[in-house]
Amino acid sequence: MLIRSKKDWELPESVVTAEDRYRRRNRRDFLKHLGVGTAGALLGGHSLFGASGGFPSSANPAYLPGDLKVTPYDLITSYNNFYEFGLGKDEPKVNANMGWMSEPWTVEIGGQVRNPLKLDVNELIKKVGGIEQRVYRHRCVEAWSMVVPWDGFALSKLVALADPKPEAKFLQMTTFFDPKNVPGQRTNNLDWPYLEGLRLDEANNELSFIATGIYGRPIPNQNGAPLRLVVPWKYGFKGVKSIVKFDFTTRQPRNTWQVMAPQEYGFYANVNPKVDHPRWSQATERVIGSGFFAGKQDTLMFNGYEKQVASLYGGLDLRRNY
Amino acid sequence: MxxxxxxxxxxxxxxxxLLVLPGLWPAVPIVQQDASVLADPGKYILHHLGFMACVVLAIVLTFTPLRVLFPSSKLAQALNRHRRLVGVTVLVYAALHLTMYVIYEGGFGTLMNDISKPFILTGMIAFTLLLALAVTSFDAAIRAMGGKRWKNLHRLVYVIAGLAAYHQIAAEKIFPLQVVWIFGPVVILEILRIRKRTAKKTEAIQA
Incomplete structure (x- = not known):
């Protein structure tokens, strides 16, 4: 049994601002209430003892911000692509917080594994040894980018826990399917539920991460609560949100965007400034929060993670395998 | 009333x-410090200016069918007095949209790079055609060209509308339904107008 100790940021339901008041708030108040200034200041230091889902998180020294400029909390949580909750960037923040519940949450791990599991998300976090903080670049296929301080655990730990059989070659991850409570899933904008996949060696790469928090706090619904994939060398759409199922497969999964538009979105979706999207260039990117006239910055090969991941793709034609 | x-x-x-006020809309969320707009305010303004160009274009395209369908309507007549003003406004929004694009991209590099992509190419062709219509929109130009040639040239506005609709769709990952709301009414009015014209012609032949 997991005994959940109350953290200092947890508040009783009685002090929660009424929704209509919350909507009318101005940004300054919002920031003050959330204490974002404090979180930002802490992040400048070396460790952050925030929490996510009731677990303490400390910074992984290998993934400190360094000279990266971390994107403010309110921008990370207000500018989201989560089509289950609307097509506009501003919509998920509203629609994902109108009663949709990301708690309690059951996760299923199955397919070609020796240790299939069906368990509560908090139980899973406990089993993989808790969470840590990593600051990663995030590059969207729409040519914008952020720097996000994620809390979570290495995906390789989940793979080890599942203990895949030798025939398992890929890991498929699926978002929840709840059209009754989630407006976007009643449309046919995408082929629901959202599905993504990695080669098993990609899943075991040191960078592959399951995020359960941002800025030391539980990950907000609009960012993919309670757990989502983060693969920072790939375009953002690979980061499947609100996962309910991890499936170890023998064959390469057909990911949602590839099914939607195969000539535009592939299985690999590695960030590559030399391979354009058919409709726009991927050579540069807009940094979210950089203001009006900042222009764009150059996009890096594998989003700056070439050292960690280039060896995965030796001999692979990256122009054909986009 | x-x-x-x-x-x-x-x-x-x-x-x-009426034409200018909606163009200033982005000031509202920016003043209100709406985080989802402040995340990328340039893109928000860029998209809004393009959206305005499409909306005003669709509006001006309704004027002629409305006059044909409702010849005695004073309202349709009043609207048709402003055809040139509304038409030139389309160019103004399109020019602001293109300027914002160049500023947003930090120079002409992206434009030169992406001009071969249908998304950017359609936008640029539409803009060039709009410019041609705007510079020939003055009385002197109509006189110089002769009514018939002028009219033929200005029929290019339908090509512009098609290009603009494609350009708007290509800007998004998922088909934006707003394109239907913007150009759908024009299509319906044009169908009704053509039906009325053919009905008249058959009448004339039968008589």
Whole structure:
């Protein structure tokens, strides 16, 4: 049994601002209430003892911000692509917080594994040894980018826990399917539920991460609560949100965007400034929060993670395998 | 009520206000410090200016069919007085949209790079055609060209509308339904107008 100790940021339901008041708030108040200034200041230091889902998180020294400029909390949580909750960037923040519940949450791990599991998300976090903080670049296929301080655990730990059989070659991850409570899933904008996949060696790469928090706090619904994939060398759409199922497969999964538009979105979706999207260039990117006239910055090969991941793709034609 | 509306629409100042005010909309979320807009304010303004160009284009395209379908309507007549003003406004929004694009991309590099992509190419062709229509929109140009040639040239506005609709769709990952709301009414009005014309022709032949 997991005994959940109350953290200092947890508040009783009685002090929660009424929704209509919350909507009318101005940004300054919002920031003050959330204490974002404090979180930002802490992040400048070396460790952050925030929490996510009731677990303490400390910074992984290998993934400190360094000279990266971390994107403010309110921008990370207000500018989201989560089509289950609307097509506009501003919509998920509203629609994902109108009663949709990301708690309690059951996760299923199955397919070609020796240790299939069906368990509560908090139980899973406990089993993989808790969470840590990593600051990663995030590059969207729409040519914008952020720097996000994620809390979570290495995906390789989940793979080890599942203990895949030798025939398992890929890991498929699926978002929840709840059209009754989630407006976007009643449309046919995408082929629901959202599905993504990695080669098993990609899943075991040191960078592959399951995020359960941002800025030391539980990950907000609009960012993919309670757990989502983060693969920072790939375009953002690979980061499947609100996962309910991890499936170890023998064959390469057909990911949602590839099914939607195969000539535009592939299985690999590695960030590559030399391979354009058919409709726009991927050579540069807009940094979210950089203001009006900042222009764009150059996009890096594998989003700056070439050292960690280039060896995965030796001999692979990256122009054909986009 | 309708008479009041007619009088209002006859006023140039009123029409100009109607055309300009919605263009200033991005100021609202920016002043309110809406985080989802502040995340990328340039893109928000860029998209809004393009959206305005499409909306005003669709509006001006309804004027002629409305006049043909409702020849005795004072309202349709009042609107048709402002064809040139509204048409030139399309160019103004398109020019602001293109300028914002160049500023947003930090120079002409991306434009030069992406001009071969249908998304950017359609936008640029539409803009060039708009420019051609705008510079020939003055009385002197109509006189110099002769009515028939002028009319043929200005029929390019339908090509512009098609290009603009494609350009708007290509800007998004998922088909944006707003394109249907913007250009759908124009398509319906044009179908009705053509049906009325063919009905008249058959009548004339039968008589």
């Amino acid at each position: 309708i008479a009041f509306l007619e009088n209002l629409l006859r006023s140039k100042a009123f029409v100009v206000t």
